[in-house]
Amino acid sequence: MSNTVYYHHPDDNQYSLAYVTEDRDSIHSSDSDAKIERFDFGTPFYVLYTNNGASGTVDDIDDKFDQALDSFDSDDRIITLRYLQIFEGVIEEKELEEGEKLGIYKNIEVENIPDALSQIDWTGAAVDVAGQLMSTLILKHALPNANHRTSISLAEWYLESAQSGFSLPKLATQDYDWQRWVDDYIAESKRILTVRRNTTAFSFLQDWGCEVVERKGDISIKLADYDLTLPRSKALTQYAQKHADLCTEFMIDSVERGGHTELIRISGPTKSDFATYLSESA
Incomplete structure (x- = not known):
């Protein structure tokens, strides 16, 4: 069995990896907001798991966005x-x-959505723009849950604005799970997102003998598959691009499965054209 460290605490996945160290005394956190686990794969070390303190259901979401939307x-x-x-x-x-x-684990950060939209190059092929749209919204993580599902759905609207009558192939099963081919993309997306935020910590884990970091949902991250030596700023940029490439690949796969390969070739609508389409289809 591979030397595995859990990214989400196995007893409570509201707690996630926040800090790793060989020195137990360097961890200063109360038991009420943290969990500490010891691992030893030849070198003993400790993992601090913390809870950001936000929890509840969608009924707890603050949905008063008028002031932000007006801006x-x-x-x-x-x-x-x-x-x-x-x-x-x-x-x-x-x-x-x-x-x-x-x-949910946080409130909606509505101000992150325009920031994501501003990072998209709206002049490319339709699938490229759709891939960017999906990726940047997931990276900005504006929602308290379901960021992947919601971002994919908005990308579908974008492709429909480029090609009337377009719809994605069936993505989910009757049990609301992802289709197997979709799940492979979603799992890799979550791997990239997790590595992107944690290259330094994961580099230490690898040095201490860890081979796999296990996320909730049985998503295994094999550390040897990723470059953990990158400085943080470069890691954020490089893995963001890797994520955008993955999302574009997903969009290409989707339009091919849906029989609309023309979306790979034709230019996509501009941001203003997309907004107009949404306004007219409201």
Whole structure:
């Protein structure tokens, strides 16, 4: 069995890896907001797991966004509103399927959405723009849950604005799980996101004999598959690009499966054109 460290604490996945050290005395945190685990793969070390303190269900979300939305320009406001509407639909579908409220770990950070939109090059091929749209929104992590589902759905709207009648192939099973081919992309997306935020900590873990970091959802991150030597600023940039490439690959796979390969070749709508399409289809 591989030398494994859990990224989310196995007894409570609200707690996630925050700090690693060989010196137990360097950890100063109360038991009420942290969990500490000892590992030894030849070199003993300690992992601090912390909880950001936010928890509850979607009923606890602060949805008073009027002031923030009023500060957005027209295109950002229209796209943001559609993104939030999609999220609301995901919440309702999840509750219907599972009979319980969707759990959250933070409030919606609505101001992150225009920031994500500003980072997109809206002049490329439709699938390239859709891939960027999906990736930047996931990276900004504006939502308290379901960032992947919501971002993919907005990217689908974008592709529909480029090609009337387009829809993604079936992505989820009747049990609301991802189709196997989709799940492979989602799992790798989560691996990249986790590595991107934790290259320094993971580098130490690797030095101390760890081979695999295990996320919740049985997502294994084989440390040898990733460059953990990058400085933090370079890691953020390089893994963001790796994530964008993955999301674009997912979009290409999706349009090919859906029989709309023309979206690989044709130029996508501009941001303003997309906002206009959303406004007219409201």
